[in-house]
Amino acid sequence: MLGAESDGMAHSAVSDAKRRTEPRWWYEPVFTVISFTAFVLYSLWEVFTHNRGRYANYVSPYFSPDVAAWLHIHWLPALWVACAPLLFRATCYYYRREYYRAFFHDPPACSIAERPRRYAGETRPPLAWNYLHRFFLYPSLVVVAFLWADAVSAFDFGGHFGIGLGSVVLLLNAVLLSLYTFSCHAFRHWVGGSLDCFSCAGRPRLRYTLWRRVSDLNRRHGLFAWISMFWVWGADLYVRLLITGALRDPRWLS
Numbered sequence: 001m002l003g004a005e006s007d008g009m010a011h012s013a014v015s016d017a018k019r020r021t022e023p024r025w026w027y028e029p030v031f032t033v034i035s036f037t038a039f040v041l042y043s044l045w046e047v048f049t050h051n052r053g054r055y056a057n058y059v060s061p062y063f064s065p066d067v068a069a070w071l072h073i074h075w076l077p078a079l080w081v082a083c084a085p086l087l088f089r090a091t092c093y094y095y096r097r098e099y100y101r102a103f104f105h106d107p108p109a110c111s112i113a114e115r116p117r118r119y120a121g122e123t124r125p126p127l128a129w130n131y132l133h134r135f136f137l138y139p140s141l142v143v144v145a146f147l148w149a150d151a152v153s154a155f156d157f158g159g160h161f162g163i164g165l166g167s168v169v170l171l172l173n174a175v176l177l178s179l180y181t182f183s184c185h186a187f188r189h190w191v192g193g194s195l196d197c198f199s200c201a202g203r204p205r206l207r208y209t210l211w212r213r214v215s216d217l218n219r220r221h222g223l224f225a226w227i228s229m230f231w232v233w234g235a236d237l238y239v240r241l242l243i244t245g246a247l248r249d250p251r252w253l254s
């Protein structure tokens with residue numbers, strides 16, 4: 001009897017300790033709601049209220065490629081540029097999991113009961129349109145190429161090599177957005193995930209190696225999704241503050 005009682009006490013002490021150390025399930029949805037809402041509001045403000053996103057050799061990622069200069073699109077240029085990456089992000093498999101949990105509570109987290117109602121999932125519009133994600137991948141790959149061109153030109157100070165804080169910010173932006181894009185589930189499917197048999201495909205070794213590399217990145221896709229989102233936001237804000245004169249760009253070489 002005494003043994004059973006002490007077993008019970010020990011069990012409850014372990015459960016209490018476990019409860020104290022385990023992260024609470026609602027941390028993640030609350031974090032998602034706050035950060036997504038702030039990011040979307042900031043993006044809408046940036047896209048609909050500004051026509052310029054360039055400071056000297058620094059181009060904000062929201063305005064890259066610089067369609068305003070090339071194609072003479074002067075009506076909300078960021079809207080034309082940002083819609084592909086924003087749609088790519090909005091339909092991302094990882095983000096879908098996050099915002100279904102955070103905003104729709106369907107379900108709110110693993111092992112947490114959802115609200116009693118009929119769940120239609122992605123069987124009808126507008127959520128069914130999330131299947132277009134793979135098609136948003138292609139324009140996003142083009143945008144990544146332009147971001148790399150911007151990262152390189154951020155080190156070009158009037159024809160000679162230089163380094164400013166903006167150069168580093170834009171370089172890291174290109175790296176992080178590349179990691180996010182190349183770890184995409186649709187990209188993994190494209191390079192080899194769709195194959196049942198690698199040795200039956202053309203260039204089997206190349207396809208298999210690519211698929212292995214992309215699969216390694218894909219395991220960290222959620223991490224890249226968050227870091228690249230905050231970084232692109234910060235990079236745009238940095239260029240915006242330089243344009244308004246609120247900040248000066250520290251230079252180490254120029």
Ligand code: FES
Pocket residue numbers: 088089092093094095133180181183184185186187221
């Ligand atoms: S699954 Fe997240 S970007 Fe494709």
